[in-house]
Amino acid sequence: MSPDQILALIAALTGEPDPEAFARLKAGGADPAYPVTVTPCTRPVAPTEIDGRTVVCGRVEVPYDHGDPEGRTISIAFNLYKAHSLSPEPDPVIYLHGGPGDGTVSRVAGTIGFFEHLRARRDIIAIDERGVDTSAPEMDCYATLGDQLGPVAQSQTGPAVPTLEQDFIKGCLAELDARGIDYSLINTEQNAMDVPAVMSALGYDSYNIYGISYGTKLAMEVLRQDPPGIRSAIIDGNAPPWLPLYSSFWQSHSDPIRTSLEPCERDPVCNAAYPDIVDRTFELFETLDAEPVEGASGPVDINVLYEIINNRVTPRGDYSAMTPYIPLMVKQLEQGETTIVDQWAAGELPPKPAAGSAETVRSAALAAGLSDAEMAQVDAMLAAAEHIRIAEDTVTRAAQLLESDLDADARNTGLAEVFDAKLAAAIEALPEPADRIAAVRAYLDLRFAEPSADRLAALAADHFAPDTAAELEGLARQLDQDSLARVFDLVRIDNQATVDTVEGSFQTYLYACQEDLSDGWNSLQKFRETMAADGSWGPVMQEAMAQGLTSFFAACELFPKHPRENWTEVGKTDVPVLSMNGELDTQTAVSWGALSVQDYTQATLVVVPESGHGTIRFSQCARDITAAFVEAPTGELDTSCIENLRLPVMLPDGTMHPLPY
Structure with missing residues (x-):
C-alpha cells in the first residue's frame, strides 16, 4: 500500500x-x-x-x-x-x-x-x-442442535460420534417440516431464477457469470433458463448435471494421473524411460497394498502413494510440484527403492523456489561472482525489501485494528464483550458436563429472544452458583440498550458457529440428495459399476473409494427425492462460454469440462496443467485468460500461456527432460 x-x-x-x-x-x-x-x-x-x-x-x-x-x-x-x-x-x-x-x-x-x-x-x-x-438463516436447525449438544460436545473434545451427522440430518429435516419450510424449493432451478432477480435488484441490465464447482452447475442451469442480460459465462471446475457426477466421482482421482502422465507416454524419450507409466502407476497402488516398501520414514504403502499423488493440489488451494518426480518414483517403488519418497517425506521434494528467501537470493548472488561493492548493493536491496514487508504487514494489521475499534465505538460494544467472556468462563467452570450442556443450550436459545437484561439475569440464576449469578446479573444490569443488543448479536454468532461444526454437508445434501439422486441417476451401485467398467483403478482402490462415499449415499437416503424435469438433458446455449479445467483437479474431473460444453455453440475449452479446482486460485495464466475472455467474449482468445505450465520430467539419470504440452 x-x-x-x-x-x-x-x-x-x-x-x-x-x-x-x-x-x-x-x-x-x-x-x-x-x-x-x-x-x-x-x-x-x-x-x-x-x-x-x-x-x-x-x-x-x-x-x-x-x-x-x-x-x-x-x-x-x-x-x-x-x-x-x-x-x-x-x-x-x-x-x-x-x-x-x-x-x-x-x-x-x-x-x-x-x-x-x-x-x-x-x-x-x-x-x-x-x-x-x-x-x-431460517434453514438453520437450532432446536436439533440443542437436542444434540451432548454428542456435539463429545465430538469436539474427544472421539467423533459416528451417528452424529445422520442424527442431525434426521432431526433437522423434522424441524424444518415442523416449521412448515418447503425445502424442496432449495434447488438449483429456483437458485438459478434468483440470479437474474438479484442482478435486476442491483440495477444491472447485462452481466457476466463466473461459476466454480457447484457454481458451474448453477451457471449451466441459468444458461438453460436463458434469462435476458447474460453477456458471457465462465465455468471453472465443471460439474454438469447431465453427468451422473456422484456415480463418477472416482474420475476426479484417476483423471489427474492420466492427464499429468500421458504427456510422458507421448514423448519418445520419456516413454522409453518409463513405458506404460500410466497403467504402471495405477497398478502400483495394488502392489503397495499387498506389499509395502520399507522407507527411511517407515513403510511406503498405498496411503503414502495416494497422498503424494492426490495432494499435489488440495481443496484449500495448496500446490505441490511433485509431477516431474512421479515416473521415477513409480519405477523405484516397483524395484523396492524409496529415494524419491524419502526426499518427499524429508521436505526436500519438490525443491523450494530459488527466490524463496533472502538467504537463497544472497547465496545466488554470491555464486554469480559479484564484487564486494555489488554485494553491498544486494544487501541494501534485501534489507529494504524486508522493511517493506514488515511495513505492509504493520499497515494491514493496524488498519484492521482501527476498523475494529471504530466499529466497537460505534456500537458501544466493550461491555458486551466483557459480559460474553464472563458468561463463557462461568459455563466452562461448571464441574458437571450435563450442567455445562444445559447452560450452553439456554445460552443458545437466547437467539430467539428480544434483548433483555432480565433474560440474562434469569439464565445466570438458573445455571450458576449464587455468587457467580450475582456477578453476571450485575454486569447485565450495566448494559445499555446498544450493549444488550450486541450481547444477543454475539449469541446469534455463537449459534451459527456451533451449527457450522455439526451441520457439515447438510447444505450440499439439500441440493444433491433431492435432485441428483432421484430416479437412480446417482447411486453407490452405479459408482461401483462405472468404476469397475473403466478399469483404471484396481480392486483395492475401487473398494476404498466406494467406502469413502458410503456415508454420503447413506445420508441421501434420509431425504425425499424431487425429480427435476429436463435436469439430466444436455444443456444448450448460444452465449459465449469459457470452460476452465485444472489437470490435477481432484473434485471435478478434468474430462468433465468438454462434456459440459458439448452442445454450446460458442464454447472455448481450456485445460490448465498443474492446476487444481478453480484454476484462478493456482495460475496467473488462468487469471489472464479469464480476464481477456470477459473483456471480449466473442473475440479470439490467446491461451498460449498454458504451454509454459507443463513441467519437465526427471529421467532415471537425474536430469530434467522437457515435455510437450
Whole structure:
C-alpha cells in the first residue's frame, strides 16, 4: 500500500459516510419486485475494502417459489464490490460459489481476492445461494442442535460420534417440516431464477457469470433458463448435471494421473524411460497394498502413494510440484527403492523456489561472482525489501485494528464483550458436563429472544452458583440498550458457529440428495459399476473409494427425492462460454469440462496443467485468460500461456527432460 493509499484509507475509515455512495441501493434497489436492504458488511473489511465506499453488503428479497411471485420470500445476501475504474463497464461479474454450502458473503476481504483481476473495469457481485449460510438463516436447525449438544460436545473434545451427522440430518429435516419450510424449493432451478432477480435488484441490465464447482452447475442451469442480460459465462471446475457426477466421482482421482502422465507416454524419450507409466502407476497402488516398501520414514504403502499423488493440489488451494518426480518414483517403488519418497517425506521434494528467501537470493548472488561493492548493493536491496514487508504487514494489521475499534465505538460494544467472556468462563467452570450442556443450550436459545437484561439475569440464576449469578446479573444490569443488543448479536454468532461444526454437508445434501439422486441417476451401485467398467483403478482402490462415499449415499437416503424435469438433458446455449479445467483437479474431473460444453455453440475449452479446482486460485495464466475472455467474449482468445505450465520430467539419470504440452 502506497503512502497516498494509506492516507486515503485513514480518511475513509474516520470520515463521515458519503450519503451518495450506493444511494440507489440504500433507497431500496432498482427493481421494486425485489427489494434491497443494505446492511453492514461482515468484518474484517479493511484494509482491502471500505464498507459503504468500495463495497456494499445487503440482502435482496426474492420469491421463495418463483412460480408464486406473490407468496413468501427468501432473502439472498450479497456483496457488491465497486470496479476500480471511475468509468466502469456496465456489465459486472457475478460469482456463483461451490458446494452448495460454505457461502462467500461473510468473507468480504477474502472473496474479492480471487476476482481482483476482473475488477479493473467491472463491479463484482458475490452472493450466498439460497439456503446457504447468510441466505435464509431460517434453514438453520437450532432446536436439533440443542437436542444434540451432548454428542456435539463429545465430538469436539474427544472421539467423533459416528451417528452424529445422520442424527442431525434426521432431526433437522423434522424441524424444518415442523416449521412448515418447503425445502424442496432449495434447488438449483429456483437458485438459478434468483440470479437474474438479484442482478435486476442491483440495477444491472447485462452481466457476466463466473461459476466454480457447484457454481458451474448453477451457471449451466441459468444458461438453460436463458434469462435476458447474460453477456458471457465462465465455468471453472465443471460439474454438469447431465453427468451422473456422484456415480463418477472416482474420475476426479484417476483423471489427474492420466492427464499429468500421458504427456510422458507421448514423448519418445520419456516413454522409453518409463513405458506404460500410466497403467504402471495405477497398478502400483495394488502392489503397495499387498506389499509395502520399507522407507527411511517407515513403510511406503498405498496411503503414502495416494497422498503424494492426490495432494499435489488440495481443496484449500495448496500446490505441490511433485509431477516431474512421479515416473521415477513409480519405477523405484516397483524395484523396492524409496529415494524419491524419502526426499518427499524429508521436505526436500519438490525443491523450494530459488527466490524463496533472502538467504537463497544472497547465496545466488554470491555464486554469480559479484564484487564486494555489488554485494553491498544486494544487501541494501534485501534489507529494504524486508522493511517493506514488515511495513505492509504493520499497515494491514493496524488498519484492521482501527476498523475494529471504530466499529466497537460505534456500537458501544466493550461491555458486551466483557459480559460474553464472563458468561463463557462461568459455563466452562461448571464441574458437571450435563450442567455445562444445559447452560450452553439456554445460552443458545437466547437467539430467539428480544434483548433483555432480565433474560440474562434469569439464565445466570438458573445455571450458576449464587455468587457467580450475582456477578453476571450485575454486569447485565450495566448494559445499555446498544450493549444488550450486541450481547444477543454475539449469541446469534455463537449459534451459527456451533451449527457450522455439526451441520457439515447438510447444505450440499439439500441440493444433491433431492435432485441428483432421484430416479437412480446417482447411486453407490452405479459408482461401483462405472468404476469397475473403466478399469483404471484396481480392486483395492475401487473398494476404498466406494467406502469413502458410503456415508454420503447413506445420508441421501434420509431425504425425499424431487425429480427435476429436463435436469439430466444436455444443456444448450448460444452465449459465449469459457470452460476452465485444472489437470490435477481432484473434485471435478478434468474430462468433465468438454462434456459440459458439448452442445454450446460458442464454447472455448481450456485445460490448465498443474492446476487444481478453480484454476484462478493456482495460475496467473488462468487469471489472464479469464480476464481477456470477459473483456471480449466473442473475440479470439490467446491461451498460449498454458504451454509454459507443463513441467519437465526427471529421467532415471537425474536430469530434467522437457515435455510437450
